[in-house]
Amino acid sequence: MTETVHRTTCNRDCPDACSILATVRDGVVVKLEGDPEHPITRGFLCFRTSRFPERQAGPERVRQPLIRRGERLEPASWNEALDLVAEKLRQVRAESGPAAIFHYRSGGSLGILKHLTDLFFDLFGPCTGKVGDICSGAGEAAQLEDLGISDSNDLFDLRHSRHIVLWGKNPTASSVHLVPLLKEVRAAGARIVAIDPVRNKAASLADVTLQPAPGRDFELAMAVARCLFDAGRIAAEASTLCDHLDDYRRLVESRSAAQWAELAAVPLALVQELADCYANGPTATLVGWGMQRRQRGGTIVRALDALAAVSGNLVRSGGGVSFYFARRKAFRPFGPPVKHPRSIREPLLGADLLAAKDPPVRVLWVTAGNPVAMLPDAATVARAIEATEFVVVADCFLTDTSRRAHVVLPVPTLLEDSDLLGSYGHHWIGESRPVVPMPEGVKHEVDIFQELAARLRVEDFPKGHLDQLKRHALADIAGQGGSLEMLRKYPAVRSPVADPLLFRHGRVPTATGRVQLLTAAPPEPVVDVPAAAPGASAPLWLFSNSTERSQASQWAGKELGARSWCVVHPGAVPGMQDGQRVRIYSSHGSLEVDLRFDPAQRTDVAIMPKGGGFDRGHSANVLIPARPTDLGLGAAYLDCLVRIVPA
Numbered sequence: 001m002t003e004t005v006h007r008t009t010c011n012r013d014c015p016d017a018c019s020i021l022a023t024v025r026d027g028v029v030v031k032l033e034g035d036p037e038h039p040i041t042r043g044f045l046c047f048r049t050s051r052f053p054e055r056q057a058g059p060e061r062v063r064q065p066l067i068r069r070g071e072r073l074e075p076a077s078w079n080e081a082l083d084l085v086a087e088k089l090r091q092v093r094a095e096s097g098p099a100a101i102f103h104y105r106s107g108g109s110l111g112i113l114k115h116l117t118d119l120f121f122d123l124f125g126p127c128t129g130k131v132g133d134i135c136s137g138a139g140e141a142a143q144l145e146d147l148g149i150s151d152s153n154d155l156f157d158l159r160h161s162r163h164i165v166l167w168g169k170n171p172t173a174s175s176v177h178l179v180p181l182l183k184e185v186r187a188a189g190a191r192i193v194a195i196d197p198v199r200n201k202a203a204s205l206a207d208v209t210l211q212p213a214p215g216r217d218f219e220l221a222m223a224v225a226r227c228l229f230d231a232g233r234i235a236a237e238a239s240t241l242c243d244h245l246d247d248y249r250r251l252v253e254s255r256s257a258a259q260w261a262e263l264a265a266v267p268l269a270l271v272q273e274l275a276d277c278y279a280n281g282p283t284a285t286l287v288g289w290g291m292q293r294r295q296r297g298g299t300i301v302r303a304l305d306a307l308a309a310v311s312g313n314l315v316r317s318g319g320g321v322s323f324y325f326a327r328r329k330a331f332r333p334f335g336p337p338v339k340h341p342r343s344i345r346e347p348l349l350g351a352d353l354l355a356a357k358d359p360p361v362r363v364l365w366v367t368a369g370n371p372v373a374m375l376p377d378a379a380t381v382a383r384a385i386e387a388t389e390f391v392v393v394a395d396c397f398l399t400d401t402s403r404r405a406h407v408v409l410p411v412p413t414l415l416e417d418s419d420l421l422g423s424y425g426h427h428w429i430g431e432s433r434p435v436v437p438m439p440e441g442v443k444h445e446v447d448i449f450q451e452l453a454a455r456l457r458v459e460d461f462p463k464g465h466l467d468q469l470k471r472h473a474l475a476d477i478a479g480q481g482g483s484l485e486m487l488r489k490y491p492a493v494r495s496p497v498a499d500p501l502l503f504r505h506g507r508v509p510t511a512t513g514r515v516q517l518l519t520a521a522p523p524e525p526v527v528d529v530p531a532a533a534p535g536a537s538a539p540l541w542l543f544s545n546s547t548e549r550s551q552a553s554q555w556a557g558k559e560l561g562a563r564s565w566c567v568v569h570p571g572a573v574p575g576m577q578d579g580q581r582v583r584i585y586s587s588h589g590s591l592e593v594d595l596r597f598d599p600a601q602r603t604d605v606a607i608m609p610k611g612g613g614f615d616r617g618h619s620a621n622v623l624i625p626a627r628p629t630d631l632g633l634g635a636a637y638l639d640c641l642v643r644i645v646p647a
């Protein structure tokens with residue numbers, strides 16, 4: 001028996017980018033642990049990755065290419081699969097032009113080398129691409145507008161904060177490695193405020209919790225700002241740091257603090273307490289991703305940027321508005337940004353795909369995503385994909401999307417992958433390397449595209465092996481401690497180009513060097529009210545939040561729900577019982593779920609898990625209409641009303 005320990009970096013779509021220590025016995029991964037020497041990972045992993053070996057060995061794993069023959073996907077050789085795919089790409093480009101080919105890449109692996117898949121389609125076409133970002137589009141666009149960048153101070157700058165506001169952020173599910181740091185700074189005297197319409201475990205980290213009405217954070221931020229103006233507690237620097245201060249003030253003063261607070265459904269005393277936090281900084285605002293997935297999501301983030309700026313917290317240590325960490329900044333791109341001949345809007349993918357004409361989309365290639373389960377209006381997405389002439393999906397598993405493919409190309413899992421990782425929750429970078437070899441019938445994405453490039457004579461596609469490509473990506477930082485050798489030698493390497501304090505000189509990188517304050521209220525969101533039915537509840541706001549046990553549509557653990565569930569306050573569903581089977585419906589679709597009671601929730605919300613298979617009848621996205629956010633073409637997943645009836 002031989003037992004060895006190997007280090008790799010987790011490539012999942014998660015802010016933590018953990019350093020993993022894998023124990024391998026006789027070629028089998030028997031244990032995964034967090035690296036105790038990595039300052040963020042701190043020796044532990046999340047539920048879903050510590051159980052990943054089960055999933056890797058499970059029945060859904062794809063271990064060789066599959067080709068559709070009639071109703072069935074049947075095993076094929078790589079030569080057969082790649083010949084077929086190459087022939088189809090060549091034929092469709094010749095007949096209909098490259099715009100008839102659409103490459104859709106999501107975040108199933110955050111490896112930097114995965115961007116080479118985009119490069120291939122740019123060089124072969126340019127082909128149709130996606131525009132917008134259903135994950136963080138609205139918030140990033142908001143910060144680019146206000147601050148010129150969307151990045152964060154060093155994570156450990158939180159040690160200088162007097163208050164930390166978790167504004168719509170639930171680290172206990174979505175970024176568990178933030179939790180030890182929050183506990184540490186709280187033990188050292190910092191106060192934590194959690195603002196979330198949903199009562200979740202993050203509340204246990206907080207000294208003060210606010211449960212505003214869903215989507216009313218703009219009003220809440222205005223209420224706080226109004227308290228600051230009324231009490232003369234606006235920072236002296238605001239007039240030099242910010243543009244449009246007078247117009248912003250007019251907006252804030254268009255209602256009294258009490259009126260704004262009432263719209264947000266937060267008691268005025270709590271608003272005042274929050275205003276005290278901002279006035280007695282340094283106060284760091286950690287902005288979650290949930291609330292920007294609303295039609296007013298971009299404006300909500302802009303309101304938080306403004307609040308931090310005028311209260312004097314934006315440009316100081318211990319302050320800041322952290323929405324995102326620029327995870328790709330350290331890496332040299334493989335090609336210039338390309339203008340696509342046509343774009344499909346990610347939040348409206350199903351409808352856009354169906355409507356695409358001149359030419360229609362004939363080939364869809366999906367990399368690292370499960371759009372059938374994860375995009376809004378999932379039924380339309382499924383229908384659009386089913387109607388597409390030729391669908392190729394590269395994935396490690398059979399999913400709602402790969403089951404609809406004509407060709408499935410199996411790729412390495414996070415334990416077999418080889419790549420480079422940045423993080424969107426801190427500034428450390430890492431390398432992933434296989435802790436076990438991939439099965440014989442599986443190919444790395446770089447190899448897949450190099451072989452296709454050879455077949456299709458895409459001469460400019462990089463030909464080097466993985467290490468050479470990694471060195472290219474690290475070329476800008478190799479001389480500053482970020483070489484491949486350094487990544488292999490040390491348990492953790494901080495990106496040498498990440499500034500620990502973004503706006504230390506009191507200026508932001510906008511055109512004027514000043515913060516762009518918002519000056520107008522967002523319009524009311526458009527929502528469809530589901531029709532009443534006998535015995536049905538009142539309309540409830542649907543939340544589909546991250547759960548500890550799943551990574552988007554990828555579930556971990558044994559009891560991966562033959563059944564899905566929905567959590568409500570008992571008063572939200574008069575006459576119904578805890579544990580009862582119910583039907584949850586919107587104006588768009590319906591699902592059967594188990595009802596769970598939680599008296600700590602508001603009476604106007606219904607909370608489902610974020611993932612959940614489409615074919616299993618669990619995906620909340622069947623209920624959710626496809627609507628874009630106000631900025632950045634995000635998806636307004638959360639502007640969705642449902643009703644509940646006994647099943």
Ligand SMILES: Nc1nc2c(c(=O)[nH]1)N[C@H]1C(S)=C(S)[C@@H](COP(=O)(O)OP(=O)(O)OC[C@H]3O[C@@H](n4cnc5c(=O)[nH]c(N)nc54)[C@H](O)[C@@H]3O)O[C@H]1N2
Binds near residue numbers: 168216290
């Ligand atoms: N376990 C697990 N971790 C994950 C993921 C996963 O699927 N599972 N997904 C990863 C991905 S892709 C991402 S993008 C990230 C982020 O994933 P998210 O789940 O978006 O992350 P959070 O921001 O922590 O959580 C969103 C919070 O916003 C709250 N919220 C919703 N609407 C409002 C509102 O109007 N106002 C306020 N104040 N709060 C609101 C929700 O109740 C929820 O608690 O997490 C990553 N981490």
Ligand SMILES: Nc1nc2c(c(=O)[nH]1)N[C@H]1C(S)=C(S)[C@@H](COP(=O)(O)OP(=O)(O)OC[C@H]3O[C@@H](n4cnc5c(=O)[nH]c(N)nc54)[C@H](O)[C@@H]3O)O[C@H]1N2
Binds near residue numbers: 135368370371395411
């Ligand atoms: N209702 C609702 N829907 C949501 C959200 C929500 O909060 N509520 N959140 C949204 C957010 S933030 C996001 S980011 C999206 C996530 O949506 P997706 O990115 O579609 O997420 P996953 O279901 O994790 O699908 C990723 C797929 O990539 C595969 N994969 C893993 N590694 C590799 C690799 O190296 N190469 C390839 N080719 N494939 C790989 C995995 O096996 C998996 O099937 O979901 C969005 N959808």
Ligand code: SF4
Binds near residue numbers: 011014018049177
């Ligand atoms: S999914 Fe996130 S928390 Fe879990 S191991 Fe990967 S990086 Fe760490």
Ligand SMILES: [Mo]
Binds near residue numbers: 013135136
């Ligand atoms: Mo995401």
